[in-house]
Amino acid sequence: MSRKGVVILGSSRSNGNTHTIVSQLQQKTGFDMIDLQQYKINHFDYELKNEDDFNALFKKLTANYETFVFATPIYWYTMSGVMKVFFDRISDFLFDEKDIGRRLRGTKMGVISCGSDNEIKAGFEMPFVESAQYLGMEYVGHIHTWIENKKITPTVQQSITDFANQLMEK
Numbered sequence: 001m002s003r004k005g006v007v008i009l010g011s012s013r014s015n016g017n018t019h020t021i022v023s024q025l026q027q028k029t030g031f032d033m034i035d036l037q038q039y040k041i042n043h044f045d046y047e048l049k050n051e052d053d054f055n056a057l058f059k060k061l062t063a064n065y066e067t068f069v070f071a072t073p074i075y076w077y078t079m080s081g082v083m084k085v086f087f088d089r090i091s092d093f094l095f096d097e098k099d100i101g102r103r104l105r106g107t108k109m110g111v112i113s114c115g116s117d118n119e120i121k122a123g124f125e126m127p128f129v130e131s132a133q134y135l136g137m138e139y140v141g142h143i144h145t146w147i148e149n150k151k152i153t154p155t156v157q158q159s160i161t162d163f164a165n166q167l168m169e170k
Contacts, residue, residue: 005031005067010083017147018073018114028164036082044088054089062103071112105136120144
């Protein structure tokens with residue numbers, strides 16, 4: 001497995017503020033980026049009858065990366081809908097093809113949120129922390145970011161740099 005990481009962008013706007021933040025992280029880490037908007041991913045189905053892009057995407061991700069950074073704008077105080085659907089679909093590999101789901105064990109998970117300002121409500125991080133624990137992943141943290149006047153502030157830039165360094169640690 002590659003030691004490389006991937007940023008999974010879960011935004012309704014492929015080139016919005018969250019993408020701007022992700023681009024900065026990519027420059028500092030060399031991580032690849034997957035834009036979930038570019039894939040057809042249906043909601044979870046208990047009968048596992050989805051015919052979409054999720055299974056092939058998840059197999060590719062788990063075969064090639066050991067650090068996963070989930071980047072999401074904050075919509076209604078939580079992760080975006082497309083990101084939530086992605087997390088729900090991980091269940092496909094907890095019911096069927098469990099060996100694929102188990103590839104997440106021992107990998108790293110980080111989170112970037114992007115909001116309209118520097119405020120973030122308590123509890124935002126909990127679904128990520130608990131999912132990492134449940135999946136056997138090492139949770140390496142979360143940074144909250146925002147854009148002011150269409151620019152990344154020095155404070156946010158420093159957070160991105162610090163987070164990139166943390167992600168690159170062995």
